[in-house]
Amino acid sequence: HGERYASLALPGTAARDLLVPAGLALFFAYVADPRRSIPSHTVLVTIAAAALALALVHPTYALFVAVPLVGFWIVRGVVARAEIRPIGVALGGLLLPAAAVFLWLLPIVRDTASHRPEDDELRRALAQYAGQVDVLSERSYRLAPEVFGRSGAVAIAALCLIPLAALALRRRWAAFVLGGSLAVLAIMLTPLLFSSFADAVSLSQARRAAGFLPFAFAFAGGVAVLTRLLGSFLLPVALAAGIALQLAYPGDFAYRLEDGGPAVVTWFAALGGAGALIAVAVVRRRPGALDRRNALVPLAAALFVLPVAVHGLANWDVRPARSAAALTAGLERAVRTDVPEGDVVFSDLETSYRLAAAAPVYIAAAPPGHVADTVENRPYERREDVRVFLRTGDLAIPRRYRARWIVVDRNLFRKPLSLPSAYADARYVLYRLR
Incomplete structure (x- = not known):
């Protein structure tokens, strides 16, 4: 029925598909413009306006988008110290309006049953999201690693490609992929962190933070690195991989998680990404930029995505003009x-x-x-x-x-x-x- 595009009027969909990309574009436009071709205060005010809109439309998403950006700030600060200040300023422009909205909503949040829930409420929430949460004990749980790859082939490929960002760590995209992904994965997969996070924002919301892992950046950047390593040989490999992953993991889009993606891929992304980052730090060589920017990169990406698109279009149908529950x-x-x-x-x-x-x-x-x-x-x-x-x-x-x-x-x-x-x-x- 058009999937997410048929529900863009909903706050959650509009926030994630429209406001979050706009905020990220403004954030990186500020960080990547050291000569300030556009006055810095103009960009900062626009970042603040985007953050305020996001926080008002869907408050928790303003927090979730900050998680990978903080990870980016840490990794990029090690690689390019000159960018510590502009990234920090851009983060401030993003977080201050969101913090104001959080303070305004705090009395209501404190009164909700899902904020620091009692045992009965926690058991109800864990039962409702069974399959999406690995419960280790009554008060210790984490997001199931299968959730990260539940959307299918592209998400699984992106997870596999995360460690390759270490080969291009001089690039901003690579710092965002490694730092941002590890920040999200650490919170989602560590029981102590995830349990505390869910207590603060509710389990219903906390599980959604997994979607803020920079999948698109990891996929596009990983393909750019593979193009540098494999050249034109990547084209048939990309097509074959796209077909294989689409057949094996077409996506689990039901409300309740049935199969999800392979857990081993999520753990590979977390441990492989952390290991790659540690290896770069231990070697202490100047970070490389082992990626390529030519026509092979989008072509390889398109060949991988082609089987996904064919499957989606083959199963496309038209949403009924009026649902059974609609008002007359x-x-x-x-x-x-x-x-x-x-x-x-x-x-x-x-x-x-x-x-x-x-x-x-x-x-x-x-x-x-x-x-x-x-x-x-x-x-x-x-x-x-x-x-x-x-x-x-x-x-x-x-x-x-x-x-x-x-x-x-x-x-x-x-x-x-x-x-x-x-x-x-x-x-x-x-x-x-x-």
Whole structure:
């Protein structure tokens, strides 16, 4: 159905696919422009604006994108001391606006059940994400290494190529790949670090940080190094490797992780990358730039990706124009025109969730996965109240939430209510609660 591109309107997808790349581009534009062809304050203000937008749209992603950048700062600072200051300044421009948003949200975060969770909440979260987390003890767990390669051939190839960045460590991309990847891998695969990280940002969010490993940089940079080493012989090798990996690991895109990628590849990336970095430090030679920039590089990359693209396009289908859970156009129009702004509307969870997006109204309940689990919000208690209402039609329940309107999905609730209706169609009825 178009995968991520069909859901760019969602905060998480837009943040990761649009705002994160824009922020990274601005970050490296500042670091890579020592002569300041563009005034430094202009770029810094733009970095800060991008970071603020990212933190407001999806707060944890502003933290996650900083993890590989800090790793880059450390490695690049060893290789090119002159860049310690500009990288630090760019990081400051990225982190300060995000920190301001975190401080603003801190009272809410402290009140959520997933922040420093109690034992019951932790057990619930670990059960929900079973397969994605390796549990070593009640309070010790780490991300399953299979998660890193779950998206298929390109991610697995990128993991395999991470150690090759040591051969081109003079390049910024190589420092970003080695430093950034090792920073992400260390947090995700070390139980003490990952458990603490998950306590701070929730397990639901912590597992997503794996996606901020610089896969694209590792893949493109690794191909550039292999082109220098193998020359034109890399072309048939790339095509054969792409076919083999696509057949063996087409990707595990289900909500629950079933197979994922090979764990050994993730451990190779972590241990091989660390070993390569240590080897460069021990040898104490000037870091090399053993990569190549010519037409063979994009051609080899394209040949590797070709089987992935063929498989994806062969299995492409069109997303239905309207999902089964979508609101009807008539109901949306009625709620926008007949329901005063700020009124409370009571309905089932899915309908309520969509109503909140369609009109400036309050709702009594929503799917718990999309609600902060705070004492005041009580998402699970609200869900239970909705279930009781759908079974009994007890109007005392919506009145308890000060609802003035009820939207009934006829597929879920067939008993007519003794209330005046403001709108009705084959699917929905909008009642005015007296």
